[in-house]
Amino acid sequence: MSDVIVIGGGVIGTSIAYHLARDGANVTLLDQAFDAATKPAATWASAGGLRSQGRHAEDQPITKLAAARWKTLSEELDADLEASFGGHLHIAEIESEVPVIEQRFASDTAAGLPIERVEGNRLRAIAPALTENAIVGAYTAGDGQAHPGRTARAFARAAARLGTKTIFGQAATVKMDGGKASGVVLADGTILSSDQLILATGAWSIDLLSKLGIALPLRWRGLQMLLSDMAEKMLAPTVTAVGRNLSLKQTPSGEFMIGGRWIAAPAPTGIGSNCVDAHVARQWSGAAAVLPALRSRKLAQAWSGVEAQSIDSLPFIGRTRIGGLYLAAGFSNHGFQISPQIGACVASDILTGQEPLLAPFAPHRHDGIDPAKVATFVAEPIAC
Ligand SMILES: Cc1cc2nc3c(=O)[nH]c(=O)nc-3n(C[C@H](O)[C@H](O)[C@H](O)COP(=O)(O)OP(=O)(O)OC[C@H]3O[C@@H](n4cnc5c(N)ncnc54)[C@H](O)[C@@H]3O)c2cc1C
Structure with missing residues (x-):
């Protein structure tokens, strides 16, 4: 027992x-x-x-x-978790989105999170490959990604x-x-x-x-993810955007991974889901608008998995x-x-x-x- x-x-x-x-x-x-x-x-x-x-x-x-x-979890578990810590950047692309960044900066600062409000040269230095439309961002340097x-x-x-x-x-x-x-x-x-x-x-x-x-x-929903072919390293932080369904990162091996709450179609029976082509196209083009280098990359994989939401x-x-x-x-x-x-x-x-x-x-x-x-x-x- x-x-x-x-x-x-x-x-x-x-x-x-x-x-x-x-x-x-x-x-x-x-x-x-x-x-x-x-x-x-x-x-x-x-x-x-x-x-x-x-x-x-x-x-x-x-x-x-x-x-x-997360900083020591690979050592603790004695495994390569492909963890990297290039920070997380949440961007505004138009003036009307800026208050959302200000609000996030204020509330996370009040909660004691080390968050920075970034714009201009500082924003470009963190993510030089991002669209010039990114006007202001909230940046948390300690964030990152793992497998x-x-x-x-x-x-x-x-x-x-x-x-x-x-x-x-x-x-x-x-x-x-x-x-x-x-x-x-x-x-x-x-x-x-x-x-x-x-x-x-x-x-x-x-x-x-x-x-x-x-x-x-x-309830449960299928959420879809996209992966590009491999590219030279150009994006350290994981990126989200106020005005888009977008999460974007470059993996340690160079592919761009694109998510952002894009819903997949439920499988005909049981628990499972399938990517929706129209959503794949919009998911990719939204990411390419934020990271123009994606326009010359190819979609290598698309998949979806199921998550319970409360x-x-x-x-x-x-x-x-x-x-x-x-x-x-x-x-x-x-x-x-x-x-x-x-x-x-x-x-x-x-x-x-x-x-x-x-x-x-x-x-x-x-x-x-x-x-x-x-x-x-x-x-x-x-x-x-
Ligand atoms: C596309 C997508 C992107 C995401 N991106 C992020 C992200 O960037 N950052 C983040 O923090 N979170 C992210 N999430 C959320 C995060 O991945 C999930 O919250 C987390 O993985 C949930 O894990 P879980 O163990 O609860 O569920 P699951 O991973 O779904 O595991 C449940 C397990 O239970 C097993 N099981 C079910 N029924 C039975 C049974 N009767 N008997 C035995 N086994 C059973 C299943 O086989 C399954 O392995 C994302 C989720 C999705 C779907």
Whole structure:
């Protein structure tokens, strides 16, 4: 019998398993796929941006701690996470967008984040290849990028070195006894017992929870990503723009990776998604408007992965109404940066019974919410 069973081998589940094992727990980590972070999980698809600016106030304490963790995480996990720290730059391209930069600068400064307001020569020095239309930016020098799949697999391997039992390739369902979660049933009928179960099952959580009679204001969406062919190094920071659905970075090997909440079409059945050609074209042209060098590059790959999104864009982390069932899902397109610290906080919450930094994310914080509001959120059109 394990002290804790973690269901889900994305970056959240693997980070939780690693931190629990590091803190002395006897852990079993499960995933339905044959490895951690596989298609179409959010971690597999993720852009891997480590952005600490522009976060929700509730996220900021964990974001700050996570930003510090990322600096030494490769060493800690003894793995190459392809982490680099060229900063993050959020730009305004027209005068009417400038107040958004001023607002972000003011609120992040007030929260104690080392953020700089940049323009003119300073902005050009940070990102010389960007469009001259970039008139002002908010810059966080310590931000960067890492490889999400490598990170999840590194957490899983580090957890295994600490004694975690990993079982991949079998979907798990929650086993209930006397109104409490008592373990899991694997696809081959194996029963594993534990009185602490953590659901870190991303987009799949909605269905798993609904089978247990728990309805939270969650939905899932496919989000698409593009990758260019390889280019000479010209872009150090990761870049977002006030007026565009855009996240742009150059990977350590030279490709440009383009994201920015572009919605993919849901697969005809089950949980999965496919890129939408019209969105691919607009996603690429928006990025090329910000980085003109992209006009002479080719699209090398396009993919999409599924992410659970909550009604307030904050994750659901904590004990559910069902005894023994803990939830960590709904990371709403920004779970990768905070993943190391989420693992540490959940381990502390499970093992000590409390973790104040997780208080804003309580799973039942929306109980009593108007069902019509939830229905509108869930049914929101799949368009950009
Ligand atoms: C396209 C895209 C770009 C993104 N870019 C960024 C970014 O730049 N920066 C950032 O901070 N965040 C980003 N995010 C968000 C971030 O990647 C996610 O928040 C994070 O990866 C969520 O991880 P997870 O472990 O919760 O979910 P997932 O990675 O989806 O993992 C869930 C796992 O649970 C497993 N599972 C489900 N059901 C079962 C079951 N019944 N039994 C066993 N296993 C099961 C699945 O197989 C899966 O492996 C992005 C997300 C997407 C989709």
